[in-house]
Amino acid sequence: VKGVTVDDTPAMVEGSVEHQRLEDAFLAKADVEYTVEEAIEVSKRTPISSRELYVEDRSLGIRGYIDELLLNPEGFTVIDDKPVGRTGKVYPSSKHQVYGYCMALKSMLGPDEQRPITAAVRARGSDRLIWSEAFDTKAERKVQRLIRRVHGLIDGDIQFKSATQAYKCRPCRFFDVCDKRVGP
Secondary structure, three states: OOOOOOOOOHHHHHHHHHHHHHHHHHHHHOOOOOOHHHHHHHOOOOOEEEEEEEEEEOOOOEEEEEEEEEEEOOEEEEEEEEOOOOOOOOOHHHHHHHHHHHHHHHHHHOOOOOOOEEEEEEEOOOOOEEEEEEOOHHHHHHHHHHHHHHHHHHHOOOOOOOOOOHHHHOOOOOHHHOOOOOOO
């Protein structure tokens, strides 16, 4: 918004390396390549999966890459890989990010696709799902509100609020250039 640029954080670099490793491993054992449309059709009969699937909903102004999408006759599971600390806590922002992917996927699937979508967070570097919930109308409304808020912030229609706790500000990649940061 302000034209500020900052370097990638070590956590971002580590995450990118891990994502690439997982993608390479997935591609090495992939049997068949499908278009998105073909994968959706095939998944009505047999389970399949995809990694780093690009999703977009232009009407909402959102886009991103789903770390892993499981498609099967019973529905879709959108999985995002996240680093997990000792507590195993999944932050609301991580849940909202996965819900955003679900929203974009739902848009791409179209109104005729009625299979349910599940949002999930997996502990990075493992097969362990640490959070999973149905992407329902309540989640959809929540994400729509958040998307409107983010666009309002970007457009300057909504005033930015900083965190109230310094421990939330310090890890932010914009900490050094933020005029609203908490703490030194």
